[in-house]
Every structure is written in C-alpha cells, then in structure tokens.
Amino acid sequence: MRKDFLNQAFKKIFFFYIPFLTCLIGISSCGNSFQKPLRSLNSSLIQSANSHRxxxxxxxxxxxxxxxxxxxxxxxxxxxxxxxxxLPGLNRADTQPISVSISGNGERIALVRQRGNKTELLVYRRNTETVQLIEINPTGIPRKVSMDGTGKLLAVQVSRGGNWEIDLIRIP
Amino acid sequence: MLVIASLSLSSCGIARQRIPNDFSQSNQQEPALSGNGQKLALIVDQLGRPTVQVKNLVNGKKLSLRHLSRNQPHSSPSLSWNGRYLAIITQRGTRRIAVIEDLVTGRYHTFPLFQDKDPYLLSLAPSGARLAVQIVKNGKWQVQIFDLSQVLEPDKPSGIIRQTNL
Structure with missing residues (x-):
C-alpha cells in the first residue's frame, strides 16, 4: 500500500510538477527576445572593410x-x-561623411559631410548619379540626417545658436 | 502649439518646416523618421536626461510611450514604416541594451547582449524584420545585422494599423 502511494507520488512529481515548472520558467523569460545574427552577411561586412559605422x-x-x-x-x-x-560621384577624396540615410527603394541617399571647413547637407540620386546641395535656412550646421522611405522628406539635426534643433525638409 | 509651424518655400522648390519647440525642452537631437514620413522620433533633454519622444507629424501630437519614460539616457531611436515599432538604446544597470516598443500592442522586447558588447547605434528596417547594430569589437566599429522576423510582426507600407494613439 505504502509502496503504491510512493510510486504514485513519484509519477506525479516526475510527469506533472517538473514539466509544469519548466514551462513556467520558460514563459516568465518572455521579456527577452532572441535575435538571430545574419552570419554570412555579418562576416562579409567584417571582411570588406577595416570598420563600419x-x-x-x-x-x-x-x-x-x-x-x-x-x-x-x-x-x-x-x-x-x-x-x-x-555610387559614382558620391565619395570624394576631399570630403568626410558624417551621417547617412537611404530611401526605401535605395535610389536616394541623404548625407551630411565635411568639406574643408564647411559642413554640407546633400541628396544623392543613384539613377542620375548626381549630388544636390540642400540649403539650411535659417543658417545652421547639420549633424545628423534621417530620410523617409519615399526619399522626399528629411529630418535634420542642426546646430543653431548653441542649440540643437530639428528641421524637416521636403525635397521634390 | 500642435500645428507644424514656419513653412517656407525656397526658390528651388524645396519646402522646409522647423519642428516647433513645443516640448519645453531646448535641445532636440537624433531625428529618425518613420518609413511613411508621418512620425518622427527624437531625443530631447528632460531635466538633463536624454529621453526619447515620438511625434505624429500629421497632427503634431506627441505619442505616449508605455515603457520608455525611464531607463535614461536614451539614444539612437529608429522607427519602422508606419511607426509601429520604436527601437532604441536604453540603460539597464551599467549596461546599454537595445529595446523595441510596439506602439500598437504595448509589447516590449529587450535584446540584452550582442556578443557581450554594448550597442552604440541602431537602425531598424522599415518592416521590422532586421536590426542593424553598431558595436565596438577589438577596438573597431563593427555593424552586425540581426533577423527579427520571428520576433516582430511585419510593419508593411500597406499594413493596417489598429487605431490607438497612433
């Protein structure tokens, strides 16, 4: 009788409580999501240049x-x-890129770059291989740019009078 | 103050808007547009703490964020196509971690350690399917891409978003 009872209790613990607790621990760790690295792309990035940023x-x-x-x-x-x-005509020996952003279809690139003592905001069009200088008005120094998916709206972080401001610029 | 102000047209057909300073904080940094151009995430100084805010550019309203009123400093915001997902770097103890808030469901995803490296910059793909992370490894900047397609529902251009405060 006592042996049967112990046998039953063991079965209960082994087949019910342990799996139940394991599931509970699994569910409670849902806050952390698990990203999967794209290994072949990441290793080709590492091999293709000294660094990327x-x-x-x-x-x-x-x-x-x-x-x-x-x-x-x-x-x-x-x-x-x-x-x-x-990207013909985009990377010039006398310039240093600072910030870049690309449109959804990859056709337009917005960039902030240093040329001499000037910091410029530009849009590059891949289909025409041309660079368009975008004027900052009122005058300010651009630092960071974000382009929307259509490539027709820019949000630009601009230094003006010691403050950082954000300009929205619509381009045709 | 909710109206987007000061629109000016230049001679070459480029239209400019400056975001009105209606946040009562001065410095506005790290702009990130949603893919559809209707939302803007940015970092503002809140009592000296860099804090993320998301603004609806259509009606000028600030969107409420469920999980991102603390764990400052925040940096490197990035939005998906409709602005459903906001990816950002926050502080957890002594570590910097990447997190994503789903502005529709309120779910919060944390991505704790990238090869035991702290993330420095993020970029979320418009669909939410990939995340690019800039880290330092062996003293060099490195960019690594992660697949999130098993973690996030796609936020596609044609996607229908449930009406919340978006």
Whole structure:
C-alpha cells in the first residue's frame, strides 16, 4: 500500500510538477527576445572593410560608413545579393561623411559631410548619379540626417545658436 | 502649439518646416523618421536626461510611450514604416541594451547582449524584420545585422494599423 502511494507520488512529481515548472520558467523569460545574427552577411561586412559605422537600413539596403585604410567611404549593400552598389560621384577624396540615410527603394541617399571647413547637407540620386546641395535656412550646421522611405522628406539635426534643433525638409 | 509651424518655400522648390519647440525642452537631437514620413522620433533633454519622444507629424501630437519614460539616457531611436515599432538604446544597470516598443500592442522586447558588447547605434528596417547594430569589437566599429522576423510582426507600407494613439 505504502509502496503504491510512493510510486504514485513519484509519477506525479516526475510527469506533472517538473514539466509544469519548466514551462513556467520558460514563459516568465518572455521579456527577452532572441535575435538571430545574419552570419554570412555579418562576416562579409567584417571582411570588406577595416570598420563600419553609422548603419541605416532600408527594405533591401544597408548604408554605412566603411573605413578603408583610414579613409571613410559611403557604402550601400544590397541585402539580397550581399553585393556593394556602385555610387559614382558620391565619395570624394576631399570630403568626410558624417551621417547617412537611404530611401526605401535605395535610389536616394541623404548625407551630411565635411568639406574643408564647411559642413554640407546633400541628396544623392543613384539613377542620375548626381549630388544636390540642400540649403539650411535659417543658417545652421547639420549633424545628423534621417530620410523617409519615399526619399522626399528629411529630418535634420542642426546646430543653431548653441542649440540643437530639428528641421524637416521636403525635397521634390 | 500642435500645428507644424514656419513653412517656407525656397526658390528651388524645396519646402522646409522647423519642428516647433513645443516640448519645453531646448535641445532636440537624433531625428529618425518613420518609413511613411508621418512620425518622427527624437531625443530631447528632460531635466538633463536624454529621453526619447515620438511625434505624429500629421497632427503634431506627441505619442505616449508605455515603457520608455525611464531607463535614461536614451539614444539612437529608429522607427519602422508606419511607426509601429520604436527601437532604441536604453540603460539597464551599467549596461546599454537595445529595446523595441510596439506602439500598437504595448509589447516590449529587450535584446540584452550582442556578443557581450554594448550597442552604440541602431537602425531598424522599415518592416521590422532586421536590426542593424553598431558595436565596438577589438577596438573597431563593427555593424552586425540581426533577423527579427520571428520576433516582430511585419510593419508593411500597406499594413493596417489598429487605431490607438497612433
């Protein structure tokens, strides 16, 4: 009789309480989400330059500032093919990019760059391979830019009179 | 103060708006537009603590954030296409961690350690399917991409958003 009771109790603990507690612990850790690294893309990024910074993602595109032997270049990678996209006329030897952002279809790139003692806000169009200087008005020094998915709206962090302000600029 | 002010047109057809300083805080930094251009996340000084705010650019209203009124300093905000997801770096103890708040359901996702490295910058893909993270490894800046497609529902351009305070 006593043996049966112990047997029953053991079964209860083994088949019910232990699995129940395990599930409970699993559920309670739901606050942390588990991101999966894209290993092949990440390792190709590591191999392609000394370093990368200022990432900005669009649907199928990643834009970064990639350091090649001390010189930072704007680079766009097609996330599907994992290949770099050519950007003729964008990276110049006499400029230093500071902030970049890319439109949803990857056609337009907004950038803040240093050229000599000037800090400029520009939009590059991949289809025409042209760069358009965007005037900051009232005058200010741009620092960071964000472009919306359509590539027609910019939010720009601008230094003005010792304060940081944000300008919204619509471009045709 | 809810109306977007001071629209000016330049001769080359570029329209400018300055975000009115209606936050009662002066410095506004790290702008991040949603994919559809209707929302703006930014960092403002709140009693000396860099704090994220999200603004609806259509009606000028500030959106309420359920989980992000503390754990400052906040940095590097990033929005998905409709502004459903806000990714940001916050403080947890002595560590910096990446978190994502779902502004529709109120769910809060934390992404504690990227290879035991603190994140420095984030960029969330418009759909919410990927997260780019800038870290320092071996003294160099590195960008790593993570797949979140099993974590977040897609926030697509044609996506229908439940009407909340969005």
């Amino acid at each position: 200022e990432p900005s993602l669009a649907s199928e595109w990643l834009i970064t500032l990639a350091n090649h032997q001390g010189k930072e270049l704007i680079e766009v990678i097609n996330l599907r093919s994992k290949k770099k996209v050519a």
